[in-house]
Amino acid sequence: MGPVLVVEDREQLAAMLAETLTREGYAVEVVYRGDEAIDRIAHGPNLLAVITDLKLPGADGLEVLQAARRRDPQLPVFLITAFATVETAVQALKLGARDYFPKPLEMARLLVALRSAASARGQLLALEPAPGAPTLVGESPNFLSALEALRRVAPTEASVLLLGESGTGKELFARSLHAYSPRRHGPFVAFACAAVPETLLEAELFGYERGAFTGATARHLGRFEQASSGTLFLDEIGEIGPGVQVKLLRALEERRISRLGGSGEISVDVRLVAATNRDLATSVVRGNFRADLYHRLNVFPVTLPPLRERRRDIPALALHLLSRASAKNGLPLPLLRPSALGALVLPPWPGNIRELANHMERVAILSAGERVGPGELQLSRELLRQGWEQPEVRELALEFAGEEGEELSRYVLS
Missing domain, CATH: 1.10.8.60 (Helicase, Ruva Protein; domain 3)
Structure with missing residues (x-):
């Protein structure tokens, strides 16, 4: 886990905080100016949390908070404030601070809050995402439930089905899942199933050989081969027709595909993440979606809440x-x-x-x-x-x- 950054211009209070946190088992860094904290947050390694005074030389605690939000909106920031500035601190909570603590400081309360935030934060940091992992922002219970599901399923090879309305961030969530998975150093390939006509969907997914059809002037690797050793994200999975559903099921179960116009089979090694804004269970009942494919995709469903x-x-x-x-x-x-x-x-x-x-x-x-x-x-x-x-x-x-x-x-x- 990363260290806790203490930002406090009063050396005696800074030393007391550092000593207490170290005794509790946390790694601690201390800076005495707001501008130094902003530079550390922006350019240093990941932090577990930030504890900052509101009034600081160089830049105030709100500017430190904003720097933390820019670097990582999920980085817990705790404010220390004098009684006279409690209203300002409460406003900071609404802008993303995790909690505030008036002076004189109640260390027991601070430690309880830090322990709670650090537990969830440490679980995410321990997954060591690939560089450039997307940022997921939110603290609502239904969003945190989806985030906890990501934490649990990311290290596995299970297929994931992302459910939710259009625009709820399903592709971003899929990219995050890939970034926190053992396949994070492999490719992430995203494909919108509704973006191509049904007649071309099979060719786009499984590829084709030269001469397979009019206009096929060269071999084309489909999305399954492009995503080899990585993650394949199929958006709008509910839009695919019955013919492609059969071949998709076979690819998932046997991990083998055939290119259009090809004579043999090709082994594929991909993790599938699918997404839909449809009710696939209803589509199964109506005969529009294969039940066996639905159950194969629905190993680990995650619902993303609307805004x-x-x-x-x-x-x-x-x-x-x-x-x-x-x-x-x-x-x-x-x-x-x-x-x-x-x-x-x-x-x-x-x-x-x-x-x-x-x-x-x-x-x-x-x-x-x-x-x-x-x-x-x-x-x-x-x-x-x-x-x-x-x-x-x-x-x-x-x-x-x-x-x-x-x-x-x-x-x-x-």
Whole structure:
């Protein structure tokens, strides 16, 4: 496991924290300035957690928190604050901090919180993902349930079936599963089954020899061979027809395929991850999907929740997606005000993470380097009001808006 980074300018408190954490079995690094912490987070090895004071020289604790969110949105950050700044610390919780601890510090409470966060964090770090592993953002119970399923199944060879609405991040989840698996140094090949006509699907999956059909001027390796020693991700698996279903079942059971126009069989070594937004069990009952293939795919099903069922994750996701979009486009990062974070909770986001990502890229372009309030988000007033009319959603939006709750209320209802 990585070390705990302690960021505290008072040397006596820093020494006490380091001594206590070391005695509890944690590796500890100490820095005394916020800018030093930001540099360590950005360029050093993975950390288990960050414990930072709110008031620091060089950069404050909120800037340290933002640096941690940019590096890894799942990195637990704990804030230490004086009683006079508790409101600021609570606002930091809504921006992604794991917890805050007022001074004088209660070490027992800090250790309990750290132990809980470090347990889950250590399990993920112990898997040693491949470089460039995608970041999965969220702390909602249904999302954490899916993340725990990933942790359990990633080290195995089991087939995985990802279920969920369009845009819920099934391919990203599949890439993460590959990155944490023993096959992480092999290829990851993604293929959307609905993207090609049924007549070409077999050729794309299993390949073909030269002359197999008109236009086949050279041998073509299908996705199964391309993914050799790695992971094959088949999206929209429910769209394939009965003929290809038979051949897919045989490939999975016997680990052998035949290219179109070929005379022999070829051994394949792939791990299959499939995804669908359909109810495959219903498709089986209706005779549209083979029961034996369904059971072969459904060894380890994982359901990814829609965004409307994990609204508490939306602000953290938005910050992550905004940072990514700004970096991609070479633009300075906009600052989302608390009222904007509250507003983002209100719409239903039917396109899920894909829709949110596209919207945050638009914000990154239109508001580069600026402070962003509810108006600058350009969200549909009708959708905002629909969310506002739901008491639980309104309460969550006001929680994230904090002291800017009245401004958010005026904007939504005006």
